[in-house]
Amino acid sequence: xxxxxxLIKVRDLRKLFPVxxxxxxSIFRGEREYVHAVDGVTFDIEENEVLGLVxxxxxxxxxxxxxxxxxxxxxxxxxxxxxxxxxNLSGGELKKIRPRMQIIFQDPYESLNxxxxxxxxxxxPLEVNHLIHSDEEKAERVADILEKVRMTPAEDFMFxxxxxxxxxQRQRIAVARALIIKPDFVVADEPVxxxxxxxxxxxxNLMMELKELTRSYxxxxxxxxxxxxxxxxxxxxxxxxxxxxxxxxxxxxxxxHPYTKALIEATPxxxxxxxxxxxxxxGEVMSPINPPKRCRFYPRCLEAxxxxxxxxxxLVDVGKGHLVACHL
Amino acid sequence: xxxxxxxxLKVYYHTQQGVVKAVDGVDFVVEKGSSVGLAxxxxxxxxxxxxxxxxxxxxxxVIESGKVLFNGSDIYSLSEDEFREKIRWKLISMIFQGxxxxxxxVFRVEDQIAEALTLHEKVSKKEAVEIARDLLKxxxxxxxxxxxxxxEFSGGMRQRAMIAMAxxxxxxxxxxxxxxxxxxxxxxxxxxxxxxxxRKEMDLTLIVISHDISVLAELCDYLDIMYAGRIVEWAEIxxxxxxxxxxxxxxxxxxxxxxxxxxxxSKFEFIPGAPPNLLNxxxxxxxxxxxxxxxxxxxxxxxxxxxRVTAKHYxxxxxxxxx
Numbered sequence: 001x002x003x004x005x006x007l008i009k010v011r012d013l014r015k016l017f018p019v020x021x022x023x024x025x026s027i028f029r030g031e032r033e034y035v036h037a038v039d040g041v042t043f044d045i046e047e048n049e050v051l052g053l054v055x056x057x058x059x060x061x062x063x064x065x066x067x068x069x070x071x072x073x074x075x076x077x078x079x080x081x082x083x084x085x086x087x088n089l090s091g092g093e094l095k096k097i098r099p100r101m102q103i104i105f106q107d108p109y110e111s112l113n114x115x116x117x118x119x120x121x122x123x124x125p126l127e128v129n130h131l132i133h134s135d136e137e138k139a140e141r142v143a144d145i146l147e148k149v150r151m152t153p154a155e156d157f158m159f160x161x162x163x164x165x166x167x168x169q170r171q172r173i174a175v176a177r178a179l180i181i182k183p184d185f186v187v188a189d190e191p192v193x194x195x196x197x198x199x200x201x202x203x204x205n206l207m208m209e210l211k212e213l214t215r216s217y218x219x220x221x222x223x224x225x226x227x228x229x230x231x232x233x234x235x236x237x238x239x240x241x242x243x244x245x246x247x248x249x250x251x252x253x254x255x256x257h258p259y260t261k262a263l264i265e266a267t268p269x270x271x272x273x274x275x276x277x278x279x280x281x282x283g284e285v286m287s288p289i290n291p292p293k294r295c296r297f298y299p300r301c302l303e304a305x306x307x308x309x310x311x312x313x314x315l316v317d318v319g320k321g322h323l324v325a326c327h328l
Numbered sequence: 329x330x331x332x333x334x335x336x337l338k339v340y341y342h343t344q345q346g347v348v349k350a351v352d353g354v355d356f357v358v359e360k361g362s363s364v365g366l367a368x369x370x371x372x373x374x375x376x377x378x379x380x381x382x383x384x385x386x387x388x389x390v391i392e393s394g395k396v397l398f399n400g401s402d403i404y405s406l407s408e409d410e411f412r413e414k415i416r417w418k419l420i421s422m423i424f425q426g427x428x429x430x431x432x433x434v435f436r437v438e439d440q441i442a443e444a445l446t447l448h449e450k451v452s453k454k455e456a457v458e459i460a461r462d463l464l465k466x467x468x469x470x471x472x473x474x475x476x477x478x479x480e481f482s483g484g485m486r487q488r489a490m491i492a493m494a495x496x497x498x499x500x501x502x503x504x505x506x507x508x509x510x511x512x513x514x515x516x517x518x519x520x521x522x523x524x525x526x527r528k529e530m531d532l533t534l535i536v537i538s539h540d541i542s543v544l545a546e547l548c549d550y551l552d553i554m555y556a557g558r559i560v561e562w563a564e565i566x567x568x569x570x571x572x573x574x575x576x577x578x579x580x581x582x583x584x585x586x587x588x589x590x591x592x593x594s595k596f597e598f599i600p601g602a603p604p605n606l607l608n609x610x611x612x613x614x615x616x617x618x619x620x621x622x623x624x625x626x627x628x629x630x631x632x633x634x635x636r637v638t639a640k641h642y643x644x645x646x647x648x649x650x651x
Contacts, residue, residue, distance in 0.1 A: 166602040197541075198369060198580060198599040200583070200596065205595055205596050222513070223585075224513070225585040228589070229589070229592055229593045249592055263514065267513050268513070268516070268517070268543055270584040270586065272545040272565045273569075274588070276546075279517045284485075
């Protein structure tokens with residue numbers, strides 16, 4: 001699992017956001033408070049691998065995705081891209097790495113500039129990275145990728161604005177924009193969660209088919225059922241930490257962590273004959289502000305033991321690359 | 329006699345771009361004590377249908393024609409005052425979509441629930457707050473938390489408060505519009521358990537509106553499938569999932585990925601195209617541009633009417649699946 005050739009290596013990565021306070025409390029209350037959005041995460045993404053990052057809202061999955069491609073600065077820890085430590089790169093060095101890593105955002109209604117045409121939206125990454133030399137070349141490359149994302153005939157779409165497109169078409173533009181420069185690695189942050197279920201499949205198939213443009217993804221989602229089919233491996237995240245990680249077949253068939261089990265139980269199935277009983281979990285997600293040193297899942301776990309209340313479990317391999325952070 | 333019977337309902341929005349036919353000739357029946365799901369993609373008119381049963385449409389929404397019978401009496405023939413006094417919230421109430429926006433941020437949660445009661449029943453403010461606290465307990469919220477404001481509640485708790493508000497006048501029929509959308513799966517699951525429990529305890533009849541058929545599969549006894557302003561299939565829930573007859577229904581079910589699949593699928597199913605713009609819906613069957621089985625008759629003839637297949641299964645299609 002921890003091979004030297006990994007595409008992305010993350011070591012004990014942390015991102016803490018300071019909690020904004022008023023003047024009074026900053027003078028009279030002692031310690032500063034921090035939201036521990038990502039709190040000690042270690043994993044690898046192999047070449048040609050699709051890693052799913054699954055968790056509920058507020059678990060830190062989007063923050064982690066943005067850290068990996070250096071859109072935000074980590075508080076501590078290390079990120080390696082093909083063996084190069086990119087944690088502290090800046091200026092020209094960082095600019096060289098940027099085109100090799102791209103991101104697809106969740107909301108195609110907000111991520112596309114409403115004043116730009118499809119041609120300019122998709123052509124922009126080419127221009128910014130000096131990959132084209134003329135307007136003709138730009139139009140050619142854009143037409144080419146529009147065909148690939150099945151927006152044909154390309155001439156019909158090139159001069160349209162985002163408001164003239166459906167949600168599914170917009171998200172195809174976002175995919176084309178991320179993939180046109182053939183990045184080595186793409187963070188896809190909930191790329192289909194804004195779309196109707198009936199049209200999601202089209203975008204997901206497209207991303208799987210466009211392997212000639214990119215092969216490695218971090219696929220962020222709150223939907224286990226989508227990750228189960230889209231991803232090679234799945235990491236389950238809870239309050240800033242990875243709880244369990246294994247191949248997608250393995251984690252669905254043999255979940256070990258009580259949180260993973262609860263997530264699987266709670267995921268609705270489109271089949272009235274498989275109505276499930278109560279889900280095995282209690283309470284609600286606690287605050288990520290200065291979490292105490294114990295298992296993050298302890299207050300909600302029905303199987304918790306004494307040790308869980310005083311020691312934070314490490315993520316350990318229990319065999320065949322199945323990693324779990326649980327004392328049980 | 330049906331508990332709720334909607335017949336030939338047409339609801340149009342008059343906009344600057346033209347007339348949006350959000351609900352265009354819908355018949356809809358609910359038996360007492362049952363839970364009926366209303367499924368469809370965004371913009372198919374399902375929320376409009378729910379709102380029009382309660383006459384809560386925005387000002388540009390007009391009920392062009394149709395009749396709604398509740399317990400046999402024609403509630404559309406009542407005056408607005410009568411409707412408010414006798415029907416809305418007292419007999420039929422609604423759980424609105426997006427609890428974040430539906431609660432007033434500057435009032436305490438218990439006061440908002442109590443207000444719904446004082447507007448409809450002759451009770452003192454104090455009594456109403458007592459009842460509100462009881463209801464909070466019933467939806468698994470510590471009654472002491474009723475003193476808090478909506479922003480102090482989590483998303484799941486706000487949705488529970490919305491449910492409490494819908495139940496405050498002891499209604500017989502509750503319309504839940506996307507009751508679990510935008511919530512995390514575990515919270516969603518807990519809310520579905522709650523709705524199921526309340527339905528039993530309070531002898532409620534439910535209409536659940538959702539784009540998510542897996543949620544409806546868990547909550548409902550019957551399912552209506554809506555497409556572009558019309559209902560295209562209705563059936564008992566198990567029958568519908570085992571034997572969907574409309575190609576759209578089949579598409580909706582097969583595009584839903586299942587976490588329980590033994591093996592990873594290499595491809596996702598999808599319905600090509602996008603739902604039509606209801607300013608100018610396609611002629612003929614509205615689904616024909618996206619349908620794998622469409623023929624000349626589907627393009628040419630007026631939209632097919634619902635016809636009976638069995639007592640518990642109706643479909644509106646010229647070429648239903650498997651027949």
